[in-house]
Each structure stands twice: as structure tokens, then as C-alpha cells.
Amino acid sequence: MNLHEYQGKLLFAQYNLPVSKGKVIFDASDAEDACNEIGGSKWVVKAQVHAGGRGKSGGVELIDSVKSATRFAERWLGKRLVTYQTDKKGQLVNSILIEECTSISKELYLSAVVDRDSQKIVFIGSSEGGVNIEDVAKNSPEKIIYQGIDIENSNAKEEALSISRVLGLNDIQTKQFIPMIENLLRLFIEKDLSLLEINPLVINDNGDLHCLDAKINIDSNALFRQPELQEMYDETQEDPQEAEAAKSDLSYVSLDGNIGCMVNGAGLAMGTMDTIKFFGGNPANFLDVGGTATQQRVAKAFKIILKDKEVKVVLVNIFGGIVRCDLIAEGVVAAMKEVNINIPVVVRLEGNNADLGAQILSEANIAIHSINNLSDAANKAVELAK
Amino acid sequence: MSILVNKDTRLLVQGFTGSQGTLHSEQSIEYGTNIVGGVTPGKGGQIHLNKPVFDSVQDAVKQLEPNASIIFVPAKFCKDSILESAEAGIKLIICITEGVPTLDMLHVKKRVDALGVRLIGPNCPGVITPGEAKLGIMPGNIHKPGSIGIISRSGTLTYEAVKQTTDLGFGQSSCVGIGGDPIPGSSFIDILKLFENDDQTEAIVMVGEIGGNAEESAAEYIQNNISKPVISYIAGQTAPAGKRMGHAGAIIAGGKGTAKEKIKKLRECGVHIADNLVSIGSKVSEVLNS
Numbered sequence: 001m002n003l004h005e006y007q008g009k010l011l012f013a014q015y016n017l018p019v020s021k022g023k024v025i026f027d028a029s030d031a032e033d034a035c036n037e038i039g040g041s042k043w044v045v046k047a048q049v050h051a052g053g054r055g056k057s058g059g060v061e062l063i064d065s066v067k068s069a070t071r072f073a074e075r076w077l078g079k080r081l082v083t084y085q086t087d088k089k090g091q092l093v094n095s096i097l098i099e100e101c102t103s104i105s106k107e108l109y110l111s112a113v114v115d116r117d118s119q120k121i122v123f124i125g126s127s128e129g130g131v132n133i134e135d136v137a138k139n140s141p142e143k144i145i146y147q148g149i150d151i152e153n154s155n156a157k158e159e160a161l162s163i164s165r166v167l168g169l170n171d172i173q174t175k176q177f178i179p180m181i182e183n184l185l186r187l188f189i190e191k192d193l194s195l196l197e198i199n200p201l202v203i204n205d206n207g208d209l210h211c212l213d214a215k216i217n218i219d220s221n222a223l224f225r226q227p228e229l230q231e232m233y234d235e236t237q238e239d240p241q242e243a244e245a246a247k248s249d250l251s252y253v254s255l256d257g258n259i260g261c262m263v264n265g266a267g268l269a270m271g272t273m274d275t276i277k278f279f280g281g282n283p284a285n286f287l288d289v290g291g292t293a294t295q296q297r298v299a300k301a302f303k304i305i306l307k308d309k310e311v312k313v314v315l316v317n318i319f320g321g322i323v324r325c326d327l328i329a330e331g332v333v334a335a336m337k338e339v340n341i342n343i344p345v346v347v348r349l350e351g352n353n354a355d356l357g358a359q360i361l362s363e364a365n366i367a368i369h370s371i372n373n374l375s376d377a378a379n380k381a382v383e384l385a386k
Numbered sequence: 387m388s389i390l391v392n393k394d395t396r397l398l399v400q401g402f403t404g405s406q407g408t409l410h411s412e413q414s415i416e417y418g419t420n421i422v423g424g425v426t427p428g429k430g431g432q433i434h435l436n437k438p439v440f441d442s443v444q445d446a447v448k449q450l451e452p453n454a455s456i457i458f459v460p461a462k463f464c465k466d467s468i469l470e471s472a473e474a475g476i477k478l479i480i481c482i483t484e485g486v487p488t489l490d491m492l493h494v495k496k497r498v499d500a501l502g503v504r505l506i507g508p509n510c511p512g513v514i515t516p517g518e519a520k521l522g523i524m525p526g527n528i529h530k531p532g533s534i535g536i537i538s539r540s541g542t543l544t545y546e547a548v549k550q551t552t553d554l555g556f557g558q559s560s561c562v563g564i565g566g567d568p569i570p571g572s573s574f575i576d577i578l579k580l581f582e583n584d585d586q587t588e589a590i591v592m593v594g595e596i597g598g599n600a601e602e603s604a605a606e607y608i609q610n611n612i613s614k615p616v617i618s619y620i621a622g623q624t625a626p627a628g629k630r631m632g633h634a635g636a637i638i639a640g641g642k643g644t645a646k647e648k649i650k651k652l653r654e655c656g657v658h659i660a661d662n663l664v665s666i667g668s669k670v671s672e673v674l675n676s
Contacts, residue, residue, distance in 0.1 A: 274663065
């Protein structure tokens with residue numbers, strides 16, 4: 001689950017990390033008060049969306065009058081911001097973060113992730129910030145450090161010093177940086193983060209370290225023990241079908257093709273998409289209907305798939321393991337009647353009682369192509385989608 | 387021979403009396419697995435599926451001397467359940483549950499490694515040695531004792547590989563689902579080692595998917611250490627970048643972890659690639675008959 005920048009900065013502040021004085025607004029009429037409360041004569045206004053590249057797309061501005069803050073808020077609130085990281089529809093702007101202006105003398109990069117290889121929390125630091133870190137990794141890898149820290153390690157001074165050297169910090173900044181790393185580590189562990197990124201981490205005109213941005217991703221599997229973070233979930237930033245599916249505990253990702261897929265198991269769902277592509281078709285989605293594939297879940301899955309108006313045919317691929325194929329077939333038939341589907345459906349059932357399942361499908365008197373062989377089923381779906 | 391489990395395995399079930407624990411224990415017993423008992427806190431002293439129930443793994447270990455445990459408890463309790471079992475001296479732990487927090491697994495992995503415990507999963511279908519023992523949720527009837535060792539990050543894709551190798555008459559020595567999480571208890575390499583040393587295994591099928599670089603690491607290991615033919619299928623060639631495809635670990639991040647990269651590396655290291663899900667079995671045939 002992603003957080004907005006302003007939410008991330010609230011967490012940063014809780015962990016004594018240096019962030020700008022700021023205020024979030026949800027209504028343009030609050031812009032003026034927010035500026036006055038922050039004080040000063042220059043502010044930065046930032047549209048809050050779950051995507052990077054906001055500055056280049058007009059979603060971040062430096063302003064020097066409260067009127068401009070109001071105008072910026074009026075321009076963006078309720079609109080969609082398109083950046084190179086969003087799709088072409090863009091992301092809805094619900095809130096604007098207004099911050100005091102920070103003078104910048106140098107931009108750095110700092111992030112942390114769980115590294116699968118070393119099985120540690122790895123901090124990534126670079127003396128080049130404010131740019132795409134993947135580009136730095138490609139063009140000047142010597143400017144990046146990957147520093148692993150063991151999860152049971154609460155004293156990370158040595159590790160902080162290694163990163164500090166690559167960032168080129170002076171003694172005063174290094175003294176600020178050591179507690180910063182320790183606080184970030186504590187935040188990462190206590191809040192079950194899977195990604196934390198500060199791009200840029202800046203050195204201001206006073207020579208102090210300052211977190212200018214905050215990108216945070218939380219391990220969704222740990223949300224049960226993070227109730228205050230659950231509250232920060234912003235459904236408007238998600239694909240509506242994906243959000244709808246998630247509510248029903250279905251794993252769904254929308255794609256660009258026209259063959260809807262309903263599969264049990266994440267791996268097989270990906271494999272089914274690949275098989276469609278292999279035979280010249282284009283999958284419209286990834287959907288894992290889960291191990292049980294009951295009528296209720298299948299019906300819900302059909303509804304979600306069919307909201308995508310590009311879909312011309314649905315391929316159902318179920319490997320009946322513990323659940324018998326005849327029961328799954330009954331569920332599919334009942335779900336199809338319930339949802340009232342008017343495009344062709346190809347069903348491939350394999351596993352326990354597959355023959356009986358196929359028989360139920362063919363006797364159901366609805367438009368189902370029951371094909372036991374996956375190649376043939378995928379081919380049929382591709383042909384029907386043309 | 388086989389790897390990890392066989393007819394002498396004495397299995398303890400954690401989360402024995404819950405709905406998942408009950409359903410899969412019944413199926414495992416029917417398959418011939420020697421389930422010696424189970425653990426459900428607060429239900430010690432009861433009899434479930436004709437087997438004794440204990441409050442803790444420690445109590446069960448004293449009475450039953452199990453040498454493996456399987457875990458069906460909810461995700462939020464898995465860390466404690468795995469550690470309880472590991473501390474009680476069980477050396478093979480299989481965690482079926484999906485949704486264990488990643489940071490829990492960082493703690494767990496450190497501890498089980500230190501104790502010399504082999505952990506399989508979480509978020510996996512388990513381990514089966516066809517004809518001997520089924521420690522997991524896979525459908526027993528598609529398996530057949532034979533010569534192919536199967537390792538996979540995905541449950542239902544394992545079943546595809548199993549079905550295809552059964553239909554072609556090869557059968558399986560053992561099948562291991564290592565699970566779809568970013569921090570798995572055992573890696574491809576851990577299991578490849580076991581299959582290399584298993585006389586019954588003539589060829590190995592390795593089913594991978596997008597995300598991380600476990601397949602790349604395995605590829606290098608295979609090139610240097612595995613003498614048996616390895617056939618691999620990688621799922622997610624059409625998966626978009628930056629999206630989690632069901633499994634917690636199945637995500638292309640920062641341009642890394644694509645199926646294309648993995649397949650390229652595997653090929654370079656001499657692994658035979660099944661370029662399609664439906665051709666895993668025929669690729670095994672082709673390799674073994676060449």
C-alpha cells in the first residue's frame with residue numbers, strides 16, 4: 001500500500017526526521033489560511049498523487065503569493081495529474097501539500113528496501129539526487145552505495161558512516177546523518193515498510209540535511225497490525241477495478257488486451273496470460289480467483305472482468321486440486337447465469353473429476369466452450385477475440 | 387529414494403483443528419502420510435481425526451517424536467508458530483499459509499538458519515513424495531512415483547508440471563513448492579542440491595516467475611554444480627512492470643526481475659527452457675530422449 005507524500009512526512013516527523021513546515025489542504029478555500037499559518041513569503045505547492053514525476057508535469061510549483069496558492073489548488077483539486085509514471089488517464093488530485101520554501105545547495109538520494117538476496121534491509125544512497133535513480137545506476141554506478149543492515153541491528157552507526165562517505169557529507173552533516181539512518185531503520189521496521197525513498201534528500205543553505213520528499217510503501221500483509229496506516233489508504237489512487245477486486249479478496253491487474261482471464265493461482269494466471277500471447281492473442285487482465293473458486297467468487301470475478309469494455313471473450317482456466325472440477329463447473333454455470341454474460345466464454349477445467357466437470361458445462365445450455373486441453377482452449381479464445 | 391519426506395516421516399500439524407488444517411490433514415492421511423498428531427493452543431487433550439491434539443509443539447514433541455511439521459495457522463501467527471517448532475527441535479517445517487509479513491520472515495529466516503532447520507514456504511503448496519507422503523495441499527491423484535524432481539514458486543503451476551510429467555509416464559521423485567514470497571524459507575538452490583544427490587531423480591523441472599533474481603542465482607548454481615538436466619519454465623512474460631501479480635514476490639521492480647532476463651540467464655547456463663506452460667512435459671521428454 002502506497003502513502004501520499006504528506007502522509008509519509010507525518011511519519012517522518014514522528015520519527016524526528018527533518019521535514020519542511022507544511023500543511024495539507026483538501027479544499028482550495030483553505031489555501032490562504034494554510035500559507036499564513038506556515039508563514040514566510042514563498043511556498044511550494046505540491047499536488048498529492050501516488051506517482052513520481054509531478055514536477056515535470058506541472059504538479060509542483062514555487063509560489064510567492066497566497067493568491068497563487070489558491071489558484072494552484074483550484075486548478076488541480078478534483079483534476080487528474082498525468083506524469084511519466086501514471087497511465088494516460090493520470091491520477092486524481094484530492095489534496096495539496098503546501099510547504100515553506102527550502103533553499104537547496106545540494107540534492108542527494110536515499111532509500112531503503114528489503115533485499116531478497118542478502119535478506120537484510122538495504123539502504124541505497126547516492127550523491128546524485130532529484131533524478132531517476134535507475135539512470136544513475138546505469139550511468140554512474142560508482143555514485144551509489146548499497147548498504148545492508150541486519151533487522152536485529154539497532155545500532156547502525158558503522159553502516160551510516162559508509163553511506164555518509166558516498167554521499168560526501170561533512171562532519172556536521174554526518175553527525176545529523178547517523179541518527180537519521182537509525183530513525184529511518186526504526187520507522188521501516190516498526191511500520192512494516194517495504195519501500196522508503198527520499199528523493200531528494202537535500203543539504204540546505206545552512207548546510208543541514210533535510211527530507212524534501214517522502215515516498216513510502218507498506219507491506220500489505222502487515223496492515224493487520226498497522227491500524228493507523230490502514231486509515232491512510234486512498235482508494236482513489238488505485239485502478240477502480242483493482243480496488244473493487246481487492247475488496248473481494250481477488251487479485252486483479254488490468255492489462256491492455258481483449259481476452260479476459262479467470263484463473264486459480266497466481267503462477268497459473270501469469271502462465272495463462274503468457275499462453276494467450278504465445279498463440280497470438282492479448283490478455284485483458286491478470287486475475288487469481290483463488291483456490292476454492294466458489295460460485296460467489298467466480299460471479300464476482302466475471303463482474304470485474306466484464307467492467308472492462310474491451311473484453312471480447314473470457315478464458316476460464318481452473319486446475320481443480322483439492323476442490324473437485326464438477327463442483328467448480330457447477331459454480332461457473334451458476335455464476336454465468338447470475339451475471340448474465342453475453343460474450344463467449346471458454347472454460348478449461350483440469351484435475352479431479354475434470355470429465356464430470358466438462359459434462360456439466362456442456363449440458364448447461366449456455367454459451368460455454370468447454371475445452372480440456374489448455375493449448376486448444378487458449379487458441380479458441382484467441383480466435384473468438386478476433 | 388526421495389528428498390525431504392518419505393513414508394517414515396512423522397508429521398505434526400500446527401493449526402490442526404482449524405478448517406484448513408482439518409481438510410488437508412484428512413487428505414494427507416488418506417494419501418498415506420503418517421500424521422502423528424497436531425497442535426492447537428487451548429485444545430490440548432482432545433482427539434481430532436483420531437490423532438492427539440496438544441497445546442504446544444514442545445508438548446507434542448515429547449509425546450510423539452515428530453520429525454516434520456506443517457503449518458496452517460493464520461498469517462499473523464506464523465512467525466511464532468515457525469519459531470516454536472524450530473525451537474522445539476523439529477528440523478523440517480513446511481508453512482502453507484499465504485500473507486506472512488515480510489519483516490517477520492527476515493527474523494524467522496535468521497533463526498531457522500542458525501538452528502539448522504529446513505523451512506519450506508510460506509505461501510506454498512508443500513512437499514510430496516508420490517506414493518509415500520503428502521505434506522501439503524496439492525491434489526495427490528495427479529502424482530505418480532517416478533524420476534522427475536519438481537521445484538516451483540507457484541502452486542497451480544506445479545500441478546501443471548506434475549500432470550504433464552505424469553501423463554507422459556515419467557512421474558516424480560519429489561515435488562517441492564518453495565512459495566511465492568520475497569523471503570522464502572528455502573531457495574531453488576537449496577532444493578536443487580537435494581535433487582542432485584537423490585538417485586531417483588533423473589531430471590529436474592524448475593518453475594519460476596517474475597520478481598527478484600532467484601532464478602538467475604539458480605542458473606549460475608546449476609551451471610557449476612548440477613550434473614542432471616534441468617528444464618525450466620518462467621511465468622509472467624506478459625506481466626507489466628511495477629504491478630504485483632498475486633504473489634507477494636511476483637513484481638518487476640526498477641526494470642529488474644523480468645521473465646526475459648531470467649530466461650536469457652538460464653539459457654546461458656545450459657538450462658533447457660520450456661517456452662510455454664503447455665510444453666513443460668514435452669520438453670522433459672525431448673531432453674531425456676536426446
